[in-house]
Amino acid sequence: MxxxxxxxxxxxxxxxxxxxxxxxxxxxxxxxxxxxxxxxxxxxxxxxxxxxxxxxxxxxxxxxxxxxxxxxxxxxxxxxxxxxxxxxxxxxxxxxxxxxxxxxxxxxxxxxxxxxxxxxxxxxxxxxxxxxxxxxxxxxxxxxxxxxxxxxxxxxxxxxxxxxxxxxxxxxxxxxxxxxxxxxxxPEMDIVVGVTGVKSKTPQLVKKVRRFVNYSGFARELTQDIGGWVEEGIAALAHSDFVSLGEAMTESQKILHTLGASSPELEKLIQASLRAGAYGAKLTGAGGGGSMIALTDEPEKVAIAIEKAGGKALVTSISxxxxxxxx
Amino acid sequence: MxxxxxxxxxxxxxxxxxxxxxxxxxxxxxxxxxxxxxxxxxxxxxxxxxxxxxxxxxxxxxxxxxxxxxxxxxxxxxxxxxxxxxxxxxxxxxxxxxxxxxxxxxxxxxxxxxxxxxxxxxxxxxxxxxxxxxxxxxxxxxxxxxxxxxxxxxxxxxxxxxxxxxxxxxxxxxxxxxxxxxxxxxPEMDIVVGVTGVKSKTPQLVKKVRRFVNYSGFARELTQDIGGWVEEGIAALAHSDFVSLGEAMTESQKILHTLGASSPELEKLIQASLRAGAYGAKLTGAGGGGSMIALTDEPEKVAIAIEKAGGKALVTSISxxxxxxxx
Missing domain, CATH: 3.30.230.10 (Ribosomal Protein S5; domain 2)
Incomplete structure (x- = not known):
């Protein structure tokens, strides 16, 4: 000292x-x-x-x-x-x-x-x-x-x-x-996070999607469609309408998949969550790995489905x- | 197959x-x-x-x-x-x-x-x-x-x-x-659990306290005092009176210590929680190791105090x- x-x-x-x-x-x-x-x-x-x-x-x-x-x-x-x-x-x-x-x-x-x-x-x-x-x-x-x-x-x-x-x-x-x-x-809501264990490379993912968007009018339209689902989701949240919010999530995921932001590991956890009865599921963040989220009122059931599909599940609620x- | x-x-x-x-x-x-x-x-x-x-x-x-x-x-x-x-x-x-x-x-x-x-x-x-x-x-x-x-x-x-x-x-x-x-x-309440990492040997602890109680009228009175603090705690809970509930916890801990159910590791985490401003803190379960709990509305502050004192902290709420x- x-x-x-x-x-x-x-x-x-x-x-x-x-x-x-x-x-x-x-x-x-x-x-x-x-x-x-x-x-x-x-x-x-x-x-x-x-x-x-x-x-x-x-x-x-x-x-x-x-x-x-x-x-x-x-x-x-x-x-x-x-x-x-x-x-x-x-x-x-x-x-x-x-x-x-x-x-x-x-x-x-x-x-x-x-x-x-x-x-x-x-x-x-x-x-x-x-x-x-x-x-x-x-x-x-x-x-x-x-x-x-x-x-x-x-x-x-x-x-x-x-x-x-x-x-x-x-x-x-x-x-x-x-x-x-x-x-x-x-409203109160339960969200199960499924961590793939594959690290998401945000800058690379963002660049990859940007190339697609710059090159293709179709991809530009897809980014607008994402915005449309955000508006649907905001309206659904205001009415505690989890069915519509879940649909907005799952439909957004299809677009993110088309844009090249998903991964086989993410798709596996998303499909497992939906089969277990989640309202909706999608990747969260840049994608290409990282985590997915599922909206559900049966959180441990979805968590077990995610873990059986090879992910690490975290049961969370809105804070x-x-x-x-x-x- | x-x-x-x-x-x-x-x-x-x-x-x-x-x-x-x-x-x-x-x-x-x-x-x-x-x-x-x-x-x-x-x-x-x-x-x-x-x-x-x-x-x-x-x-x-x-x-x-x-x-x-x-x-x-x-x-x-x-x-x-x-x-x-x-x-x-x-x-x-x-x-x-x-x-x-x-x-x-x-x-x-x-x-x-x-x-x-x-x-x-x-x-x-x-x-x-x-x-x-x-x-x-x-x-x-x-x-x-x-x-x-x-x-x-x-x-x-x-x-x-x-x-x-x-x-x-x-x-x-x-x-x-x-x-x-x-x-x-x-009421809603936040409880921070501090895990000592020392395994609690429940049957041995229970036997040790029982010998003391069988042998000593003083120890028998202490078990009744524990019951008295439970009644105080129930009344405090009904009025969301965290100050009185915390006092019942900390006073119970003194009795549990006298009965031989505490340990140096538990005492360290309990003192750290109280210094960090918890309403009250005590061992939970049989004692002699295992975990302690602290009642607080500053959970991460108490969690950090517990971890600085060598414990593993878990921030929980009533379910x-x-x-x-x-x-």
Whole structure:
């Protein structure tokens, strides 16, 4: 321990070290992936698999006891570098969201980190968290949309659209693009996630679909059809009409399959879920691996069907609570 | 494959094979362990970590693809032997309850198995499930109380008592003992479970406390004090008074510690939870290892405190839904 650190410890008693904890839900894209990249709306739901991040002023910058590292802790370090000028922070994370599964693990960690940093500076507000968490993701990923960070911040169900609608909560702009975020009412619902175990390569998938869309008028129409199913899904959600919502999911999946975003592993878990009686099922996120979701009121039955088909199943529900912070 | 099996397959198409799925919550004892063995009441809560069991008529008796085995699948096999005379059953299990953690994993698997078997015979009812699931546990364990199987069957919060009270749902008798089970109203609540990783040796713990109680009038009084805190807890629950409920938990823990049911690992996680601001914390189940629980409305904050103190934390909520079955 250096003399400087020691003197810090003596001049500032441990009990006065500031501390904040944030709890943030994961998210799934219910409807609209790939379409959203071509101006179509997107419907996402926060799920009750959560992450917690604790930040406390200390003598050295650490994450879970290891030195803060730009490779291992990319998003946390970027958030701290961007939004913190105080003492070194000791960070501890707690996560129930499997990483690289399309469930918004990195968006949730980023959102929780930003929420802690703002809380430590007494300037927490949901919109501030959503704006700044997106800024971190955008800079680290050199692009992207504010969908995941807004869903993690707000909780419940959100609609991302290019125009302002009812239930508007905030807008976020980058370069010539503006996204309007809306928090829409949603009923209790059970969603079973099936993780294929095949890592989704988002950038490659996005490029592959983009080539198809640029080349083919048919593919461009398909992205508009995805947008149409998002609108159907939003209407179904407003009426707690799970049959229509499930249909919108399964029909969207057919389009995503045609666009080349599905995979044999995803199709297997989707078919198993539908045979087990799910209202609807589709991939979630970029596809090509990653995870699928099934809407059902028989969650363990669908979970068993997914596991029998070779996937790892997670039974989740919509999370009404977005980002929460405690000191 | 034997000729007999083959002929079975031909005479009875696969599509007509009967199938049932049961979904069952885990449970925690909120207040009253050890006291309940001396006639005191006990308050338990079902939690939203669930197990699923699927049973389908097939050509061979299997569990998750392996032959049904009395050592590996003790409770499932006992339930099938006792309550099934039909075709061999192919059983698949799905569990989010860590085993041997005091969260009722074996009671939940037993309850789910019995619920499936009754559903296959069109004779499912919650009381029937509770009675028969207890019968299986009682025979396998050569004793015990119907607390866990009743909690798993009913969901929400239950009180086990030696006399009939308000909210009575069923009674269960063995030899000269009768337990009355009550389903009491309970608010939404978050409970963080801290698993020590040290296996709880329930029979040894129960014997150790019994020797103390038989030998000492002071220890007998302590078991009555546990009962007193259960009554306080029931009253607090009825008023959603988490401060008083937390106090009942923490005071019960002091008694359990005096009775010799705690352990250094449990104490460490309990103290960490209380320092992190939990309303109350105590061991759950027999003690001497196993798990502790903390009542809090800052669950991820307490979870991080538990993990920093060396435990494995599980954020759970009360589960309003008991056993559910689907065909």
């Amino acid at each position: 250096s003399a400087a650190t020691n003197s810090n410890l003596f001049t500032r008693p441990a009990v006065l070290r500031m501390m904040a904890v944030a709890s943030v839900p994961g998210k799934i894209i219910l409807l609209g992936e790939h379409g959203v990249l071509y101006g179509q709306p997107c419907l996402s739901v926060a799920i009750d698999l959560r992450v917690g991040v604790e930040m406390q002023e200390g003598s050295a910058a650490t994450v879970n006891g290891r030195p803060l590292d730009s490779r291992r802790h990319t998003y946390i370090k970027h958030a701290i570098d961007k939004y913190w000028q105080g003492e070194p922070l000791e960070v501890v994370t707690y996560s129930k969201i499997p990483s690289a599964s399309g469930l918004g693990s990195s968006a949730a960690i980023t959102t929780a980190s930003v929420a802690c940093l703002l809380t430590l500076q007494q300037s927490f507000s949901p919109e501030e968290v959503a704006q700044r968490a997106f800024a971190v993701e955008y800079e680290v990923q050199r692009g992207g949309s504010p969908n995941d960070t807004s869903a993690c911040t707000q909780g419940s169900a959100i609609v991302l659209a290019r125009e302002k609608r009812d239930h508007f909560i905030w807008k976020i702009s980058r370069k010539d693009r503006t996204w309007y975020v809306h928090s829409i009412p949603a 009404r609570e977005g980002t929460k912070v405690w000191v | 034997s000729a007999a099996t083959n002929s079975n397959l031909f005479t009875r198409p696969a599509v007509l094979r009967m199938m049932a799925v049961a979904s069952v919550p885990g449970k925690i004892i909120l207040l009253g362990e050890h006291g309940v063995l001396y006639g005191q009441p006990c308050l338990s809560v079902a939690i939203d970590l669930r197990v699923g069991v699927e049973m389908q008529e097939g050509s061979a008796a299997t569990v998750n693809g392996r032959p049904l085995d009395s050592r590996r699948h003790t409770y499932i096999k006992h339930a099938i032997d006792k309550y099934w005379q039909g075709e061999p059953l192919e059983v698949v299990t799905y569990s989010k309850i860590p085993s041997a953690s005091g969260l009722g994993s074996s009671a939940a698997i037993t309850t789910a198995s019995v619920a499936c078997l009754l559903t296959l015979q069109q004779s499912f009812s919650p009381e029937e499930v509770a009675q028969r699931a207890f019968a299986v546990e009682y025979e396998v364990q050569r004793g015990g109380s119907p607390n866990d199987t009743s909690a798993c069957t009913q969901g929400s919060a239950i009180v086990l008592a030696r006399e009939k009270r308000d909210h009575f749902i069923w009674k269960i008798s063995r030899k000269d003992r009768t337990w009355y089970v009550h389903s009491i109203p309970a 309003r839904e008991g056993t559910k079955v689907w065909v």
